[in-house]
Amino acid sequence: MRPDLAGAKGFIRNSWYVAGxxxxxxxxxxxxxxxxxxxxxxxxxxxxAIALEDACPHRKLPLSRGTIEGDHVVCGYHGLTFGCxxxxxxxxxxxxxPPRRAAVHAYPAEDRxxxxxxxxxxxxxxxxxxxxxxxxxxxxxxxxxxxxxxxxACHYLYIIDNLLDPSHVAWVHLTSFAxxxxxxxxxxxxxxxxxxxxxxxxxxxxxPPYYAPILPFGPSCDRKQHYExxxxxxAINMSVYTPVGEGGADQPxxxxxxxxxxxxxxxxxxxxxxxxxWFQHRNMHADDTAMSQRMFEGAIxxxxxxxxxxxxxxxxxxxxxxGYINLGxxxxxxRFRARVAKLTDAEV
Numbered sequence: 001m002r003p004d005l006a007g008a009k010g011f012i013r014n015s016w017y018v019a020g021x022x023x024x025x026x027x028x029x030x031x032x033x034x035x036x037x038x039x040x041x042x043x044x045x046x047x048x049a050i051a052l053e054d055a056c057p058h059r060k061l062p063l064s065r066g067t068i069e070g071d072h073v074v075c076g077y078h079g080l081t082f083g084c085x086x087x088x089x090x091x092x093x094x095x096x097x098p099p100r101r102a103a104v105h106a107y108p109a110e111d112r113x114x115x116x117x118x119x120x121x122x123x124x125x126x127x128x129x130x131x132x133x134x135x136x137x138x139x140x141x142x143x144x145x146x147x148x149x150x151x152x153a154c155h156y157l158y159i160i161d162n163l164l165d166p167s168h169v170a171w172v173h174l175t176s177f178a179x180x181x182x183x184x185x186x187x188x189x190x191x192x193x194x195x196x197x198x199x200x201x202x203x204x205x206x207x208p209p210y211y212a213p214i215l216p217f218g219p220s221c222d223r224k225q226h227y228e229x230x231x232x233x234x235a236i237n238m239s240v241y242t243p244v245g246e247g248g249a250d251q252p253x254x255x256x257x258x259x260x261x262x263x264x265x266x267x268x269x270x271x272x273x274x275x276x277x278w279f280q281h282r283n284m285h286a287d288d289t290a291m292s293q294r295m296f297e298g299a300i301x302x303x304x305x306x307x308x309x310x311x312x313x314x315x316x317x318x319x320x321x322x323g324y325i326n327l328g329x330x331x332x333x334x335r336f337r338a339r340v341a342k343l344t345d346a347e348v
Contacts (some may be wrong), residue, residue: 007340014121152316222247
């Protein structure tokens with residue numbers, strides 16, 4: 001039988017991944033699974049996020065079943081106590097002879113953009129400058145939705161496939177992102193140092209249902225679908241709308257353009273499960289909280305439509321009894337998967 005799609009075996013580890021929303025972690029022990037690794041996360045007395053291997057080196061009881069004392073984690077079995085760097089700072093049952101090899105792995109952690117990021121590879125290579133930059137994040141003229149989180153029972157690369165495929169909206173998102181031209185207009189594909197971009201302009205067509213009530217012009221418009229995925233698993237889906245005649249790849253961005261950017265951060269849990277985090281960022285209506293809420297609720301509805309499809313894709317591909325094919329629309333995703341496979345092979 002035809003082998004799995006490229007990139008499906010293993011994960012890129014020397015990268016930053018989102019563990020959760022920053023607000024999800026406090027002065028309690030949170031168990032999180034990422035890239036097939038169990039991690040315990042908490043905040044120290046100064047509010048800094050600490051992420052440690054979630055297994056006491058004695059008998060592997062999860063440290064998340066223990067307690068916090070000051071900045072330290074105490075195992076709930078025999079009281080072995082670990083500092084923020086993973087070192088054992090106390091062994092109550094043998095105070096005069098602490099175990100020399102008692103230590104757990106500590107993961108570099110950084111709060112940014114409303115999310116907590118963990119470096120999942122060689123700690124010596126961790127550089128917070130490698131976390132994605134988000135232009136205009138603090139620009140008061142740009143509006144934001146709240147941050148979202150969702151679990152999907154599928155391999156993370158099926159989500160990436162979907163996020164590099166502008167065509168699927170014509171069938172999956174009929175009441176939200178679909179619109180004339182999304183089913184058959186030609187796609188442009190670009191490979192960058194960071195990943196892959198699939199995009200196209202659709203001229204002089206009505207706006208899709210999700211955007212029509214938001215746009216300050218219409219009913220027809222020029223529309224750009226910009227679907228970008230950066231290694232290891234960040235997707236930037238940008239929608240650009242302009243009045244008819246003001247859009248196109250051959251001219252500068254119109255001053256009348258409405259731009260909405262969906263930042264999507266996909267974290268592999270294991271080979272069959274992923275967590276999906278996001279927020280949306282727009283270049284106007286910054287203080288319109290009702291609009292932000294409508295856009296957030298609309299995104300949840302659309303992402304649940306993706307979730308239903310992709311979970312069935314996971315089941316179908318895992319249990320397939322016959323071969324599968326790729327379509328032309330998969331070209332961007334296949335390029336991204338090839339980049340993933342190359343990096344994962346290099347890390348082995």
